[in-house]
Amino acid sequence: MSYLINLYAKDRAIIQQKIHQLVDFLLDLLTCYNGRMSETNSSIVKLSNVTKTFKTPTGDLVILENVNLEVKRGEKVAIVGPSGSGKSTLLSLLGLLDTESSGEILIDNIKTASLSEDNLAKLRNEKIGFVFQDFELINPFTVSENVAVPVEISHMSKSEVKAGVSELIDKVGMSHRAEALPKTLSGGEKQRVAIARALINKPDLILADEPTGSLDRENGQKVLDLLLSSVTEGKKALIIITHDEAIAARMDRVFEIKNKSLHERS
Ligand SMILES: Nc1ncnc2c1ncn2[C@@H]1O[C@H](COP(=O)(O)OP(=O)(O)O)[C@@H](O)[C@H]1O
Numbered sequence: 001m002s003y004l005i006n007l008y009a010k011d012r013a014i015i016q017q018k019i020h021q022l023v024d025f026l027l028d029l030l031t032c033y034n035g036r037m038s039e040t041n042s043s044i045v046k047l048s049n050v051t052k053t054f055k056t057p058t059g060d061l062v063i064l065e066n067v068n069l070e071v072k073r074g075e076k077v078a079i080v081g082p083s084g085s086g087k088s089t090l091l092s093l094l095g096l097l098d099t100e101s102s103g104e105i106l107i108d109n110i111k112t113a114s115l116s117e118d119n120l121a122k123l124r125n126e127k128i129g130f131v132f133q134d135f136e137l138i139n140p141f142t143v144s145e146n147v148a149v150p151v152e153i154s155h156m157s158k159s160e161v162k163a164g165v166s167e168l169i170d171k172v173g174m175s176h177r178a179e180a181l182p183k184t185l186s187g188g189e190k191q192r193v194a195i196a197r198a199l200i201n202k203p204d205l206i207l208a209d210e211p212t213g214s215l216d217r218e219n220g221q222k223v224l225d226l227l228l229s230s231v232t233e234g235k236k237a238l239i240i241i242t243h244d245e246a247i248a249a250r251m252d253r254v255f256e257i258k259n260k261s262l263h264e265r266s
């Protein structure tokens with residue numbers, strides 16, 4: 001009898017595994033279909049009633065409450081708010097680097113909550129380019145190698161990767177430093193490499209967390225121009241966190257985080 005139960009459990013595990021594989025396959029098909037159907041003005045990211053709570057030793061800490069936001073391809077959006085208001089937390093949710101406590105996040109009309117870790121990573125890799133505030137370059141890697149990092153899990157051939165990397169490095173004005181190590185670069189140069197890395201997979205959504213925060217005005221303007229031109233050239237959307245009202249003023253829409261909520265400025 002116990003033999004029969006074990007056999008049954010084993011069959012069930014196999015069937016469950018097959019169902020998971022089938023679901024993953026269907027989600028891949030959907031991602032592919034959505035990719036092809038992508039048009040300017042279609043939604044690239046949508047948050048519905050998103051709440052984010054951190055568990056701390058002293059209890060739950062609610063950072064964002066019932067946040068709604070929809071950004072379409074071609075849009076440039078600024079998110080402003082005081083330090084500690086939850087801007088980076090929101091950007092991590094938008095970039096699928098963290099998960100919502102409740103509510104729903106759609107990337108390119110795909111519900112992210114139902115995705116497996118692998119499919120989530122795939123979606124993030126294909127659709128999203130993240131520019132971190134402190135660059136997050138890999139120190140032992142050269143500029144070229146850093147830019148190529150996100151490509152590892154995509155489907156480009158070696159020659160396509162090489163051409164893509166050198167084209168982008170050229171575009172961000174770093175060709176002359178392609179073989180340099182990050183520690184030999186200035187802040188502005190590191191940020192330009194970080195932007196090239198964020199763009200290498202031709203993402204539909206570019207997320208930048210205070211990308212000009214540690215740069216002087218001239219370098220800040222260059223970095224901003226670079227981000228804005230990448231959006232204008234393709235059917236991309238840019239969401240940028242900034243403290244700088246002059247930067248916010250160059251975006252199509254400005255949102256402010258206040259008392260855990262997100263409000264659009266009119
Ligand atoms: N992993 C975490 N655990 C607990 N609290 C966190 C965590 N990450 C961020 N916070 C808290 O959430 C709040 C918002 O942080 P953050 O999103 O980084 O703000 P901002 O980017 O607007 O300065 C801060 O009070 C911060 O301390």
Ligand SMILES: [Mg+2]
Binds near residue numbers: 087088089
């Ligand atoms: Mg922050």
